[in-house]
Amino acid sequence: MPYAFSLDDVAFLRSREGARALADCGGLRLTPAGRLADVATVRRTVGERYAAAVLETLLLRSKAEPKVDGGSGWLFTEDALQQASASPVAAHRARGLAGRDVHDVTCSVGADLVALATTARRCVGSDLDAVRLAMAEHNCAVAGVAPALVRADALRPVTRDAVIVADPARRDSAGRRRWRPEDFVPALDDLASVYAGRELVVKCAPGLDPAAAPWAREVEVISLDGRVREAALRSAGQVGVSRRATVLSSGGPGWSITDAEPDEVGSGAAGEWIVDPDGAVVRAGLVRHYAARHGLWQLDPRIAYLTGDTPPPGVRAFRVLDSGHYSEKALRTLLRRHDVGRLEILVRGLDVDPDALRRRLKPKGGGEASVVLTRIGRAPTAFLCRSERVPGRPG
Template identity: 45%
Template sequence: MAYTRGEVDFLRDHRAEIAGATAGLALTRTSLIADTQALRKQFGDHARAVSELAAARRASVGNLPSDWLMCGDSAQQATAPAVAEVRAHRIASHLGTGAHVHDVTCSIGTELPVLADAGLTVTGSDLDPVRARMARINTGAAVAVADALTPPLRPGAVDVVVADPARRAGGRRITRPDRLLPPLPDLIGAHEGMPVAVKCAPGLDFSDWEGPVSLVSVDGGVKEACLYSPELGAGERREAVMISTTGRGGPRIDRITDRDRGGAGEESIAGPPGRYIIDPDGAVVRAGLVRHYALREGLWMLDDRIAHLTGDRVPVGTTGFRFIEQVPLKKLKAALRKHGCGSLEILVRGVDIDPDRLRRDLKQAGERPMAVVVTRIGSAGVALVCGPRTDGVDRS
């Protein structure tokens, strides 16, 4: 829910009281009405705004600073810090530290501190005056109220524009660049001659974009596609950036582009199952870099047209499944029963099968955790019976 300007000022001026009063509340969707009623005794008509802020902060732990002003929508839409750092590093490495970045859809200021930490000069703007006010309070940066299509700064005053057009309309995801809000052609036209970095949904049709397209995942979940002007690349057209936050020593970043392995060629790299079956990270799949990734990691494909990989090791920082046997789909239930399958992870690609329905049909009652990869090899749908997910490290 949106705030009024008066509510934003109240939230800013009563941070300590809000933190104390909301510490013991559940702050869930089902408890929202009860929580707001409890807060009304202390905060009166501002209770709704207080409960909204507290719930948004709790939901964004690890993603946004705990003392920031935010609403539920702005917190949910915020870019993960590790993803923003990848973008800031690219901009700084190509334009140099000190380059002036204008985030024309800065919302509550999520990326401004990350860009500044990379040595870049930052300015923000947002069409929503309340969000722009929260951004100023949160970051201390210069933030204007402006339409992304009407730059508030004079031409030539900035070196690169960052934008995050709305990716949904009428509750449905937008898949065409010309239907983003604002439309991508209009956005580019409004900043003609300026390098841009435009954040988009991973499913966007970016086939006509001339510069680098970077697909970024965090812990296996694809978060965004970012379209960069050619000036912000080194000749690559597609990139997959895989960020892992689960290890020690900070995030681990793995990057692969279509320039790796000399373009990967068109020759077949398909072969029979190896020791492990690997389902590539979604960023690699969406970037169309499965072959590049396979060649880099010494893996091969089960079928040149299907994005399942196999090999005799699991790449560092990823997981796979120890291969047991390949069976026709009609014999899968019997094979799983033979192996004493209990809990089951199901992966499907290239075959028209609903994993949930398949799980119900299999009705496994054993105790052994297992996995099954349902895929297509040649013209046949097959099932690869496997052990549970593993990183391939022998800890015996």
């Protein structure tokens, strides 16, 4: 079970004595094999009373470093860190609300709040959990922002006119994920009802059925570094847009596509390249729009793989070397013909486990390749490809 921080723990961790204890123990490796030795070291350094809080904070900070900018100096709970937006995602959301009055009604430890306070005209953060609110105060100070902080129930409004940002809890007390919107805390319908008539932005899991939020005028699916991270439901969106995909990168600029763009594309035989669109584009139902933007077409109208003779800039695409009907026997022959030993397998539209298939194939050649397995009509098809990174700025 995750450690349950108390307000006393937070007060100690924010004190000079606590900061010194965290610094003194900061060199611990925190590996499972060395856990007993780490616990003994922390107890000798800090004493029994706060040893668990210090050790848990060190562990959570190490987990936070790749996710939260400046997280090495923050305070977290395990659940709060799991649900926190990655900093590039939080910054993207904040840029969309720049210059506005914004109230984060489920601010938790402040991962979104810090980003919002950086761009908003005025910013308020509130939460019912006093421990998380105290952690948010510390984290905002570390980040150099000072939003107003209030202990309040998200379903009892304490501001007027501000844009409402909410991130309902999606795990129960045992850490199990909640899938039904009515089981979120606060429930999705309750948020929509309480803030009817006000602009509302709700962060949620990317797999949520938009039909569960009929009040949302726009659904945005967001990916970061090739991984779909979250969706955002918006009560007020851009005119003519109901679906948006935003693709972010830690190392560069991002881009977006919406259902306001053309989607007139056909399907046909493979061109020189196969393109597997970013997961945000697929989840948002914008594969055809993406194809139209880049002059591509579909291999099959029901499958998300795209093809064409010129791949989009900045993506990883697959140059087609050979193709044929897919069966394990035929694929083995194809791999031997091209002397393939190191193999990547991508699958859409077929019930194939890539890892299990690779183990059964046991390729032994000297070269490497990617195999794209899919269904064209009713025909299972294999494309032997070479993966290449296309130069240029993505979008």
